[in-house]
Amino acid sequence: MNTRILPVTAPAHSPAIRLKDVAFNYTEQASTPILNIPSWQVDEGEHVFVVGKSGSGKSTLLGLLCGLLKTDSGITEVLGQNLHKLSGRKRDQFRACNIGYVAQSFNLIPYLSVVDNIKLAISFATKTSSSTFNNDIEALLRAVKLPNSHWFKPVNRLSIGQQQRVAIARSIVNKPKLIIADEPTSSLDQSNRDAFIEMLMETSDQHKITLVFVSHDLSLRQHFTRIDEMAAINLVGGL
Amino acid sequence: MLIKLAIESLKYRKGSVVLTCVAMMISVFVLLGVEHTRKQAKDSFASTVSGVDLIIGARSGSLNLLLYSVFRIGSPVNNISWESYQKFKAKDEVAWTIPISLGDSHLGYRVLGSTEAYFDHYQYGRKQRLVFESGSPFTSTYDVVLGAAVADKLDYKIGDSLVLSHGIAATSFEQHTDSPFVVKGILSPTGTPVDQTLHVKLEGIEAIHQPPNGKKDDLQPSSITAFIVGLKSRMDTFRLQREVNEFQPEALSAILPGVALTELWSTMSMLEGILRLISALVFIAALLGMIAMMAASLRERSKEIQLLRIIGATATSLFLLVQLEAVLISVLSILGGAGILALILLVSRETISTTFGVHLDINIVNENTGLIALAILITTLVVAAFPAFLAYxxxxxxx
Structure with a gap:
């Protein structure tokens, strides 16, 4: 497996993600933690492909990175913010403004239209309700090549491939510096998967967004320069 | 945007939301209906008789006397003699009297025998006098003056002739077919039992009861059902009341309409309380149904909740979302329930008016119903805090 040795010392420019001595448990009583990460770092603008089997702590790691979970110990620094020093509300706000998230499925509220789904994401990031349809949204939807006849349709009338493309548009609408993608292609067929990954790469390159891409599908690794094994990041999984 | 999300989310779960709304609507309808009817019935009763100092009839409970003499509900226990009436009518402190003779009907509407004094002195509502829509008061024995509803329902016009029957059933075997009466006047609507009444002279009542081939020249009534008294000075009210109650030749009762009405309300207050309790319980049951529906839906919405969190929703926004949905259902149900009530009132007010003599207003928007709507909303907010907290x-x- 093409695993890279992680740099111990921080590079000259600040890293996008820096984890140090992170241990995590869902319950206080559990004897062995789910996560035990001595050190893991992702540089700004880097695209990382994280490979891991289910149960290797992937979801927990992603939960920590986007601030839905809080560490018991260590440093969880994302985009220069030590997340476990922030209050729950601050972490929610941080996530809304700085992190784009694309999951395997259910990325959009099924009964809202494409445009309303994007407006909803804007409303959580800005806290202002001036969510009118504007040029930004239009440009985004054109960028992900969604025909404009679909813009005001409820998303559950779109194909899965189209929905995942809208998910990309939704994830970058608040101009985040980090995109977390959790198995985003596993519900797509071959042609849709290639189109999706190209679009994701193009978009994150264009906006200089750091990308953490989690998947078990090794055929996708050709798109990435850096590939990390979950087992190498999380010592619990390796035991 | 949260409001839009709430609205769309309710639309998405139409099936269960509509059912919940219907249950809530019915409960709101019951709540508002009971309150409105109660208030209106009170107002209607209170406005039926005005400017009357005493009502005098045969010895009975004051409620019974009030109900049969003014509201045409129930039957008199006994008549009072013409002599007793004349005796009290002649008293110095008495300004006017209206004799009332009941017991006959025409196609289900009550016939009331009286004198011209009825049209001169009878008052309802805020001291309003009876007004003629057309025609004039009766002058001869076979003249009849119709209440507004009678003329309207039976489609009678001035000059039409009709037959009065003995007894008060809608169809009587004993029709006094040989005594045709002629419509002399039609009264304007009053919203009181007067609308449902046919008025004839006391002599007319006597004529109905004459044998077909009997002589019809002596129509002097020998008795009446009751009479209404207006005094020159209200100071004399209690003295005259005592005098009537102690009247020796005949057992009589004199009542003050206001006092009797208060007595009526206190009798009813127990019933009112039970009605209110039942309607409140119906509402609580519907509310619990809504809460159960919302709590159950959270399970199937777990992915939605997860997604909202991922795109930056705080747990508090989720709490607010569920509360908003509950309030939307509640507001919809209040509007729907009020709509149903207004519709049912519109359709049934005529029947209620004819059957019970209670005039119901269709306009249900008033301080009372507003307070109930507010109470419904607040209760919803309090109870919906439970599923909202689950979402949080x-x-x-x-x-």
Whole structure:
């Protein structure tokens, strides 16, 4: 497996993600933690492909990175913010403004239209309700090549491939510096998967967004320069 | 945007939301209906008789006397003699009297025998006098003056002739077919039992009861059912009341309409309380149904909640979302329930008016119903805090 040795010392420019001595448990009583990460770092603008089997702590790691979970110990620094020093509300706000998230499925509220789904994401990031349809949204939807006849349709009338493309548009609408993608292609067929990954790469390159891409599908690794094994990041999984 | 999300989310779950709304609507309808009818019945009763100092009839409970003499509900226990009436009518402190003779009907409407004094002195509402829509008061024995509803329902016009029957059933075997009466006047609507009454002279009542081939020249009534008294000075009210109650030749009762009405309300207050309790319980049952529906839906919405959290919703926004949905259902149900009530009132007010003599207003928007709507909303907010808290906790713990 093409695993890279992680740099111990921080590079000259600040890293996008820096984890140090992170241990995590869902319950206080559990004897062995789910996560035990001595050190893991992702540089700004880097695209990382994280490979891991289910149960290797992937979801927990992603939960920590986007601030839905809080560490018991260590440093969880994302985009220069030590997340476990922030209050729950601050972490929610941080996530809304700085992190784009694309999951395997259910990325959009099924009964809202494409445009309303994007407006909803804007409303959580800005806290202002001036969510009118504007040029930004239009440009985004054109960028992900969604025909404009679909813009005001409820998303559950779109194909899965189209929905995942809208998910990309939704994830970058608040101009985040980090995109977390959790198995985003596993519900797509071959042609849709290639189109999706190209679009994701193009978009994150264009906006200089750091990308953490989690998947078990090794055929996708050709798109990435850096590939990390979950087992190498999380010592619990390796035991 | 949260409001839009709430609205769309309710639309998405139409089936269960509509059922919940219907249950809530019915409960709101019951709540508002009971309150409105109660208030209107009170107002209607209170406005039926005005400017009357005493009502005098045969010895009975004051409620019974009030109900049969003014509201045409129930039957008199006994008549009072013409002599007793004349005796009190002649008293110095008495300004006017209206004799009342009941017991006959025409196609289900009560016939009331009286004198011209009825049209001169009878008052309702805020001291309003009876007004003629057309025609004039009766002058001869076979003249009849119709209440507005009678003329309207039976489609009678001035000059039409009709037959009065003995007894008060809608169809009587004993029709006095040989005594045709002629419509002399039609009264304007009053919203009181007067609308449902046919008025004839006391002599007319006597004529109905004459044998077909009997002589018809002596129509002097020998008795009446009751009479209404207006005094020159209200100071004399209690003295005259005592005098009537102690009247020796005949057992009589004199009542003050206001006092009797208060007595009526206190009799009813127990019933009112039970009605209110039942309608409140119906509402609580519907509310619990809504809460159960919302709590159950949280399970199937777990992915939605997860997504909202991922795109930056705070757990508090989830709490607010559920509360908003509850309030929307509640507001919809209040509007729907009020709509149903207004519709049912519109359709049934005529029947209620004819059957019970209670005039119901269709306009249900008033201080009372506003307070009830407010109470419904507040209760909804309080009770919906439970599923809202579940959503909050789900947002906090689930990744």
């Amino acid at each position: 906790r789900q947002g906090k713990t689930q990744i």
